Amino acid sequence: MGSTLGGFILGMSTFSLIICVLLAYVSNTIYVSFYNEMVSYENYIDDFYIFTHSPSSIKFIEEYKELSILIPFLEDAVKKYNESYPRLIKYRYDIEKLYNFTHSDQYDILVEKLKSFSKKSNDISRILIIFGYSGMATIFSETLPALINLTDQAKELSETAIYFYNYIDLIPPEKLKKYIDMLKTIISYIPPDKMEEYFMKAKDASEKAIMISNIVKKYPPELVLNYIILISILSVILCIIGILLILKSNSRKIYRSQG
Numbered sequence: 001m002g003s004t005l006g007g008f009i010l011g012m013s014t015f016s017l018i019i020c021v022l023l024a025y026v027s028n029t030i031y032v033s034f035y036n037e038m039v040s041y042e043n044y045i046d047d048f049y050i051f052t053h054s055p056s057s058i059k060f061i062e063e064y065k066e067l068s069i070l071i072p073f074l075e076d077a078v079k080k081y082n083e084s085y086p087r088l089i090k091y092r093y094d095i096e097k098l099y100n101f102t103h104s105d106q107y108d109i110l111v112e113k114l115k116s117f118s119k120k121s122n123d124i125s126r127i128l129i130i131f132g133y134s135g136m137a138t139i140f141s142e143t144l145p146a147l148i149n150l151t152d153q154a155k156e157l158s159e160t161a162i163y164f165y166n167y168i169d170l171i172p173p174e175k176l177k178k179y180i181d182m183l184k185t186i187i188s189y190i191p192p193d194k195m196e197e198y199f200m201k202a203k204d205a206s207e208k209a210i211m212i213s214n215i216v217k218k219y220p221p222e223l224v225l226n227y228i229i230l231i232s233i234l235s236v237i238l239c240i241i242g243i244l245l246i247l248k249s250n251s252r253k254i255y256r257s258q259g
Contacts, residue, residue: 013238020232032221038213045209052203065192074180082173092165099158111151
């Protein structure tokens with residue numbers, strides 16, 4: 001009985017010791033690389049998890065669905081833009097002339113003179129009334145502020161128009177059409193329902209990645225190696241116990257045979 005038990009213990013502990021040696025090798029090679037890689041991607045995993053669980057990602061799915069519906073309207077807008085583009089380019093020279101004029105030193109001097117003149121408008125109106133030109137005084141008092149306002153608006157309008165034309169240069173009709181066609185291609189390959197399906201899979205994958213990352217972080221290579229060493233020591237002890245049991249059983253058999 002002791003020999004059988006000892007053999008069993010020796011066999012199991014020897015097997016356990018071999019497994020520990022293999023695990024130690026895996027821990028120092030494969031697991032170390034895996035652990036370091038998981039740690040290096042920790043921030044990306046966290047960011048990915050936060051994104052897939054944020055309200056903005058859910059909003060993105062809804063906006064993607066709305067965008068797919070708007071494709072025909074975008075195509076129509078591009079068509080109209082293409083038709084209007086030659087006329088827009090035709091007036092560009094005049095817009096640039098207006099901009100250069102409203103941003104010249106002479107124009108600034110003119111505006112300053114008008115504003116200075118406006119401060120004296122009440123005095124001028126009273127003089128006109130004294131000389132019997134009350135109607136002209138009324139027109140003068142109303143026209144001058146409107147004229148000053150018009151000069152400011154003309155300057156702002158020219159800036160807006162130039163800003164608009166800069167965008168026209170960046171996005172000619174053929175380039176805009178190309179973007180719309182690319183968008184149509186993306187939506188045809190990934191329709192809204194498929195995008196939602198992919199998003200749900202990504203959300204599930206992010207949860208699993210976080211779970212694996214948390215588990216790996218709990219067991220750094222040093223800790224795993226310590227566990228393996230501990231089990232190896234226990235296996236060696238069990239090997240010794242098994243050998244002792246076998247020796248003890250054999251000694252009894254020898255003693256009985258001699259007796």
